[in-house]
Amino acid sequence: MASIASPAAASALADAERAKLDAAIEDLRTGTRVWTGLTIGQRRTLLRRIRAAVVAVAEEWADVAATSKGLEPGHPLRGEEWLSGPYAALVALDAYADTLGALARGASPLDGLKIDEAPGGRVRVHVLPIAPIDRLLLSGYTGEVWLQPGVSAADAVRTAGLGQLARGESGGVGLVLGAGNVTAIPFLDVLYELLAFNRVSLLKVNPTQDVLVPVFERALAPLIGPGMLRIVRGGGDVGGYLTTHPDIDHVHITGSVTTFDAIVWGRGADAAARRSAGEPQLTTPITAELGGVSPIIVVPGEWSDADLRFHAEHVVTMRLYNSGHNCIAGQLMLLSSDWPQREAFLAALRTAYDAAPRRSVWYPNGQASVAAAASAYPGAELSDDGTRLLVHAQGEDAAAIETTEYFAPVLGVVELPGVGQEFVDAAVAHANDRLTGTLGANVLVDPVVQTALGDGFERAMAQLRYGTIAINAWTALGFLTPTCTWGAFPGGTLADAPSGIGVVHNARLLDRVERSVVRGPFRPFPASLSAGNLAAGGRPSVLPKPPWFVTARTGAAVSEGLTRFRMDGNPARLSVTLLQAFGA
Incomplete structure (x- = not known):
């Protein structure tokens, strides 16, 4: 989670440190002009260059992350750092590239996707599976993005693309205060700022991820070179200086509500007085993901x-x-x-x-x-x-x-x-x-009961005020699926944002999102294919225990194998990985 210091603590920064941060922000002003000058096709090419850079550092990324968390070579949970690091980065880059490809052709990012009605008259877009490989690697799992009440299907198609529909407009310079727990989060936040809002970023990494800065610098080198990204280290004093910097146009934080409140309102008696008066110390717009x-x-x-x-x-x-x-x-x-x-x-x-x-x-x-x-x-x-x-x-x-x-x-x-x-x-x-909080809710229900409840179950899911709902799955699937959205349920304010404001990921760049809903099979293979399960309405799946289960014996090997397949598309590698998955 991000940390922040009071303005007084931030003022204690050495002159040289402040000058360095000021220079980074000035570089980004140049980067905004570079980004706004790129065509959609050139932006897609830039994403492909970032993808190649991620492939080059993927093994080091996973190893450094795992080791920094005490997972030495051979530990059965090292696969977590493949999935929540380079894998998440790669699937996001591919999904964003698909969106830019559609826009470059004059098409909508929603072309080819099923759009129908969710409970309460909402429009929903089915965003998983999309490609045939999704149906294999995530057999039995689906994902939907529900839009806010009042948004029509035509509205969804017309507005999909967000900032890329206004290519020549600049969102300015944003500050991204990176999370300290999951290594893909800062990377993904930088991408979303750029693609959803045409906003270049100054990324301040959390001190827990200082060891990954060299990896991030190489993975994101195609953005750093032309001035569209700068990465800095530092604690709360650096964060405090940057959040109040006059040349920062927007702040995005992944962290705790305590840190968010310190940024927005300050600390101590002064903060209480500001809250009472409704006068936050932060005058810059802010979005946040704050847990719960x-x-x-x-x-x-x-x-x-x-x-x-x-x-x-x-x-x-x-x-x-x-x-x-x-x-x-x-x-x-x-x-x-x-x-x-x-x-x-x-x-x-x-x-x-x-x-x-x-x-x-x-x-x-x-x-x-x-x-x-x-x-x-x-x-x-x-x-x-x-x-x-x-x-x-x-x-x-x-x-x-x-x-x-x-x-x-x-x-x-x-x-x-x-x-x-x-x-x-x-x-x-x-x-x-x-x-x-309103970030994520998980629901486990067997197919017999879910079928018997019918519309009553779906109406109850619509009543759950959470930004991601996972039915017979874990909300992590929504987090890792780039075409889903991730963030709090709408309604957060500066005064009351228990899980934050806004969403990230959202690779189809949908506007006015309410939530994402992911669904999975109640039973894994082979029980998922039994006559009784299918007759009861259960989802068929050819997947055994998912590799992200902490109890999966082959989880580390399978997670690495899936990432390497995303890197090179080698079908022989995938075959070996799938065989390993059946040993879970």
């Missing part, structure tokens, strides 16, 4: 033993991926107290939580967050090495875990009464009204 407490709604049904084990591992992955240092992490499971299989599922969950590979709580203050949660819940189950906590809370006792984003391996369970539609509606209301 993400729910995992488990809809009761009749699950097999294999279903219980699979989704226990699914929930554990949502919490333990990247050691829980994810705004995308599932933090609070909402479980039916009336589900006959409640105890069986909790037993499977404890087994999976304990069996997941050990790793360090590496993010600054992460272990302190685990300790704070353990202090708030002295009866919680703490692992033998003290690195992960399972909290079972109820009623007012659940307030801390419902309102505190621990950003660490802390998983909560809250039980609600009911089954069927009664439970779904209660869980949706609880998530909306009790949990902090």
